[in-house]
Amino acid sequence: MKSYDVVLISPFTDISALSLRGLSSYLKEHGVSTRMLFLSNVLLCEEVDTPNWEFTFPPHVIDQVIELCEGSSLIGISMMTNYHHSMGHLTDGIVQRLGVPVVWGGIHPTLRPEQCLEHADFVCVGEGEEALLELAIALKEDKPTTRIRNIYTKTDGHIVETPLRPLLQDLDTLPFQDYDLEDQYISRREEQRIVNLDPGLLEVYLDYGPRSLRRAQSTFQIMITRGCPYKCTFCGNQALAALYPGQPYVRRRSNANAIAEIKAFRERFPFVRAILFSDDTFVHTRNEEIRDFLEAYTREVALPFRCTATPRSITSEKMKYLADAGLFLLQVGIQTGSKRINELYQRTWSSRETVTQAAKIINKYKGRIIPLYDIILDNPFSAIEDELETLQLVLDLPRPFVLQLYSLALFPGTKLLEKALSEGIVDEERLLYQKDYRVFRRNYLNVLYVLLARGFPHGIVRILSKPVFLSLFNRPYFESLFNRLVALKNGWRRLKGHVLVALRWRRQLHP
Secondary structure, rough: OOOHHHEEEEOOOOOOOOHHHHHHHHHHHHOEEEEEEEEEEHHHOOOOOOOOOOOOOHHHHHHHHHHHHOOEEEEEEEOOOHHHHHHHHHHHHHHHHOOEEEEEOOOHHOOOOOHHHOOOEEOOOOOHHHHHHHHHHHHOOOOOOOOOOOEEEEEEEEEOOOOOOOOOOOOOEEEEEOOOOOHHHEEEEEOOOOEEOHHHHHHHOOOOOOOHHHOOOOOEEEEEEEOOOOOOOOOOHHHHHHHEEEOOOOOEEEHHHHHHHHHHHHHOOOOOOHHHHHHHHOOOOOOHHHHHHHHHHHHHHOOEEEEEHHHHHHHHHHHHHHHHHOOOEEEEEOOOOOHHHHHOOOOOOHHHHHHHHHHHHHHOOOOOOEEEEEEEOOOOOHHHHHHHHHHHHHHHHHOOEEEEEOOOOOOOHHHHOOOOOHHOOOOOHHHHHHHOOOHHHHHOOHHHHHHHHOOHHHHHHHHHHHHHHHHHHHHHHHHHHHHHHHHHHHHHHHHHHHHHHHHHHHHHHHH
């Protein structure tokens, strides 16, 4: 099998993996060959006897990873906090059996490099294009690696830190995402193995990521900015921005550059049917700026698209531009309807009045644009009064809309985690690394949110949220009952899955 200078690994289910694909293109542009592996925990991992994100890779998967990494001089892994355990397990296996150095990058290694160096040989802190290229060349040419800026390592048991490079300001100098499928592999549930990512599989798996709510359709994902203008205390962006004081943190590609990438992808893969602008907040820009971009987009692309916004960034003028250009789904971060919790989150700009006004503007385009509202549950600092304020806000929003629920994850580097540690709400930070922000508590109030998210009539939910029902059902006993019911449901689904796999293998063995 052909070997490559660098093998890049993503554990995320969404194979768009913008950062990794961007790094791969940058390395290739500078003469460093790459291979990419998309290893989804959902498809290939075995869950050990611990909750949520504590995964280990089956031996046959590690065997395949080793085979695909042989001959390389460096292996790079992009990760978030939730993947610390599973990527540590994979990295240990690679180092023990292959002896090739491993570098971790992403938000978690950037904010907790010391912990990550317990597994990885190197950690990339901050933006990685230039640093990863310099590291790859140094390893290939057997040169020293301890003075590469943005790269931390260990020497004689001591961590060697280096200064950060300035943030890259001209995003147009970066190459487009790498979709050279010859060098890319993906984990497949059907075969229980890693296979080459061909155009047919790409079309299928681009539906596994963010997609239209109207129908499944292959979606090309792109960012035209880097950085976020907000400083929410639950988000790692605040900690990342603090690493670069005095530097412009939010940077934007030119309209021509972003549209050229979309057109290049569409020409190569004509099956793409929609575009996702996955910027932290796409709509947070001047009216004229979004107008100019969308006018060019309509002329040269004209595909349906979805994007992100905050209530504060939505105006009547912007919504007209977005609707006319083909917006069909707008993801809006509400998070909470409580004034007290908004202050805790440093989101005082997202008042109840601001959210309501934004929802009214969006609702003018009902039938054309679906609003997707994000709500955060399971805040340990929240009282029942705060939760009821949020529930009431959601019930008062004009319909139709889709509700997207998250369980609050206290990520490393965030002010909210610092507060939780200082107040004794959390004893040990690492206990949070198994937290799955998509799995929330099954208490009574959360069940009401789930009912709303699944289209339950708002009038009935209003009745169920009245004090008489809260006093009766919002108790630990019912949370335990809900947990048992969900466990039975999940057990039944797993049993059906095992039966289907067994039948599939039987048909293959005895056609």
